[in-house]
Amino acid sequence: DAGVIQSPRHEVTEMGQEVTLRCKPISGHNSLFWYRQTMMRGLELLIYFNNNVPIDDSGMPEDRFSAKMPNASFSTLKIQPSEPRDSAVYFCASRPSGGSYNEQFFGPGTRLTVL
Amino acid sequence: DAKTTQPNSMESNEEEPVHLPCNHSTISGTDYIHWYRQLPSQGPEYVIHGLTSNVNNRMASLAIAEDRKSSTLILHRATLRDAAVYYCIPNQAGTALIFGKGTTLSVSS
Numbered sequence: 001d002a003g004v005i006q007s008p009r010h011e012v013t014e015m016g017q018e019v020t021l022r023c024k025p026i027s028g029h030n031s032l033f034w035y036r037q038t039m040m041r042g043l044e045l046l047i048y049f050n051n052n053v054p055i056d057d058s059g060m061p062e063d064r065f066s067a068k069m070p071n072a073s074f075s076t077l078k079i080q081p082s083e084p085r086d087s088a089v090y091f092c093a094s095r096p097s098g099g100s101y102n103e104q105f106f107g108p109g110t111r112l113t114v115l
Numbered sequence: 116d117a118k119t120t121q122p123n124s125m126e127s128n129e130e131e132p133v134h135l136p137c138n139h140s141t142i143s144g145t146d147y148i149h150w151y152r153q154l155p156s157q158g159p160e161y162v163i164h165g166l167t168s169n170v171n172n173r174m175a176s177l178a179i180a181e182d183r184k185s186s187t188l189i190l191h192r193a194t195l196r197d198a199a200v201y202y203c204i205p206n207q208a209g210t211a212l213i214f215g216k217g218t219t220l221s222v223s224s
Contacts, residue, residue: 033212109158
């Protein structure tokens with residue numbers, strides 16, 4: 001299995017530009033999570049989906065951020081317009097259905113730099 | 116979510132055992148205790164989890180206090196590759212993991 005796939009791995013953009021981060025979860029996993037990691041704030045949950053439906057988006061910073069999951073094998077996190085304070089590593093994770101524990105499988109992350 | 120307290124950092128020598136403590140005094144009766152770690156420049160990865168009984172797997176052991184208000188992750192023989200941030204996360208099955216600050220483990224040769 002290829003694991004959780006994120007693209008791009010690195011993104012450098014200028015303030016005001018639109019940024020789209022992409023995630024392909026592990027096949028068969030029905031939950032998908034987006035996290036953001038900075039030195040100041042650590043690893044923060046932004047939003048998560050169950051069966052392609054957003055369950056909790058309370059961690060989404062503001063209206064500039066939006067996330068979609070049009071099907072079970074693809075999700076996007078969009079920032080428009082981007083700001084320098086959005087610079088962070090963004091992780092996507094997925095989890096299989098069922099079970100009594102929460103083993104989440106994380107992707108390698110996308111390092112975003114907003115100039 | 117239960118509040119956790121972990122040391123900011125710990126140091127170990129290679130081949131020695133490491134005991135990483137975590138206090139989670141507000142844990143609920145149905146919360147599992149998960150441990151994840153994050154190696155440098157990587158996403159977090161699962162280490163071990165438990166509910167009430169001590170657990171062992173190929174990576175580590177998890178010792179859970181009888182009152183479940185604390186737990187200890189045990190690495191039996193630390194290697195340089197074990198240098199990472201270790202997160203203790205109590206949470207309900209089916210919900211998202213919420214990460215705290217974790218413990219940064221340094222391993223020296």
